[in-house]
Amino acid sequence: MRKIIVQKFGGTSVADTEKIKNVAKTVIMEKENGNDVVVVVSAMGHTTDYLLKMANDLSPNPSGRELDMLLSTGEGVSIALLAMAIQAQGYDAVSFNAMQIGIMTENVHSKARIVDIKTDKLRKNLNDGKIIVVAGFQGVTEDGEITTLGRGGSDTSAVALAAALNAERCDIYTDVEGVYTTDPRIVPKASRLDKISYDEMLELAYAGANVLHPRSVETAKQFNVPMRVRSSFKLDNLGTLILGVEKMEIYKPVAGVAADLSQARIVVCDVPDKPGVAAKLFTKLANENISVDMIIQSYARKVSNTNDIAFTVDRADLTKTVEALESLKADLGVTGEIQVDEGIAKVSIVGAGMIDRPGVASTMFTTLAQQGVNIKMISTSEIKISCLVDKADAQRAVQALHSVFELESDEVAEVKGDLPNI
Ligand code: ADP
Ligand code: ASP
Ligand code: MG
Numbered sequence: 001m002r003k004i005i006v007q008k009f010g011g012t013s014v015a016d017t018e019k020i021k022n023v024a025k026t027v028i029m030e031k032e033n034g035n036d037v038v039v040v041v042s043a044m045g046h047t048t049d050y051l052l053k054m055a056n057d058l059s060p061n062p063s064g065r066e067l068d069m070l071l072s073t074g075e076g077v078s079i080a081l082l083a084m085a086i087q088a089q090g091y092d093a094v095s096f097n098a099m100q101i102g103i104m105t106e107n108v109h110s111k112a113r114i115v116d117i118k119t120d121k122l123r124k125n126l127n128d129g130k131i132i133v134v135a136g137f138q139g140v141t142e143d144g145e146i147t148t149l150g151r152g153g154s155d156t157s158a159v160a161l162a163a164a165l166n167a168e169r170c171d172i173y174t175d176v177e178g179v180y181t182t183d184p185r186i187v188p189k190a191s192r193l194d195k196i197s198y199d200e201m202l203e204l205a206y207a208g209a210n211v212l213h214p215r216s217v218e219t220a221k222q223f224n225v226p227m228r229v230r231s232s233f234k235l236d237n238l239g240t241l242i243l244g245v246e247k248m249e250i251y252k253p254v255a256g257v258a259a260d261l262s263q264a265r266i267v268v269c270d271v272p273d274k275p276g277v278a279a280k281l282f283t284k285l286a287n288e289n290i291s292v293d294m295i296i297q298s299y300a301r302k303v304s305n306t307n308d309i310a311f312t313v314d315r316a317d318l319t320k321t322v323e324a325l326e327s328l329k330a331d332l333g334v335t336g337e338i339q340v341d342e343g344i345a346k347v348s349i350v351g352a353g354m355i356d357r358p359g360v361a362s363t364m365f366t367t368l369a370q371q372g373v374n375i376k377m378i379s380t381s382e383i384k385i386s387c388l389v390d391k392a393d394a395q396r397a398v399q400a401l402h403s404v405f406e407l408e409s410d411e412v413a414e415v416k417g418d419l420p421n422i
């Protein structure tokens with residue numbers, strides 16, 4: 001049986017028609033290798049940012065449904081163009097959006113999870129010898145409503161398709177040459193990793209390394225899909241392989257450093273210190289589909305018998321979170337105010353090598369102290385330590401941590417895409 005390879009090309013890779021022609025060549029090369037090819041594409045260049053800006057110009061709080069209707073159009077443009085480009089080079093290609101295939105998601109707007117992918121149409125077209133081009137980032141509910149998977153979600157579309165089709169591999173083509181020890185835009189001498197484990201990549205992605213959508217790594221791990229991250233522009237470099245930990249050897253305590261500038265911190269002051277309060281508070285947020293990241297509850301003050309609960313959420317969920325908390329205040333008996341801090345960043349170090357190696361946390365805190373960086377919150381997992389710091393300190397913190405854990409390379413990384421300037 002022929003092997004199936006799923007390829008995914010991000011916004012920079014399909015930013016204009018010349019680049020789309022180039023992508024068509026890469027796709028055809030894979031087909032010429034004797035493989036069946038399914039290609040997932042993102043919207044061209046910064047299209048999604050522009051669409052979002054237009055929505056925000058018209059409404060401070062656009063409805064989730066209409067936002068998804070709008071944002072999903074970006075990918076509709078690039079699939080048709082890429083299919084045409086492949087056809088123009090003499091190969092049979094067909095494009096499909098998520099509705100046509102049946103990329104089924106839960107009924108949630110702006111960050112829906114894929115629950116099922118129908119493969120009949122895909123298999124039929126592959127058997128007919130066609131190259132299939134699929135719109136990333138979008139899905140459809142059982143009721144036929146359009147959803148999107150969250151910013152950067154085309155990676156997840158690609159891995160989920162690879163899992164559903166039992167593909168040999170999922171190749172993520174992007175504007176850097178692989179996964180680096182940190183964002184090469186922050187540290188140009190970041191080192192490219194030849195391979196990284198699912199677990200480390202998952203922590204890095206959740207910590208803000210937006211080279212991969214976190215859920216794509218989660219899906220790859222769950223279904224054991226080998227992933228490769230590589231450059232669309234330099235095909236001689238095979239990039240970074242992401243795979244199970246049993247195949248890895250661990251040399252350094254820290255594999256990578258990441259910063260997440262997309263969160264906000266909320267402090268609920270003077271919360272009654274009694275059972276059930278935290279449960280009610282976070283259940284309310286969960287019911288509103290708000291994901292909470294770092295959480296700290298302070299010691300109870302003896303006189304008032306109250307404590308403070310601080311946590312972080314995505315800035316996009318901030319208004320919704322504050323509204324939910326305000327509506328809950330009286331019921332919970334909260335007497336203090338709800339404070340919001342948008343000027344924060346989460347800086348994290350990640351590495352399977354930190355297990356059983358004492359001193360990693362102290363090195364991180366000492367390094368931040370030497371930089372005069374104040375730590376507002378700390379959270380840890382087995383293979384990650386995160387510190388919440390002032391946004392203005394984030395870049396300096398990442399650079400210092402990258403250096404102290406000896407992650408630098410001799411070469412300067414090449415980054416193709418420009419940052420959105422909207
Ligand atoms: P695409 O449009 O192809 O999906 P993205 O912009 O989503 O591309 O992801 C690629 C970008 O991720 C790079 O340009 C880089 O700035 C950023 N990035 C952040 N952390 C890392 C990392 N650890 N390794 C590589 N790139 C990273
Ligand atoms: N176009 C979407 C975005 O910009 C999805 C993606 O690129 O993965 O977030
Ligand atoms: Mg991306």
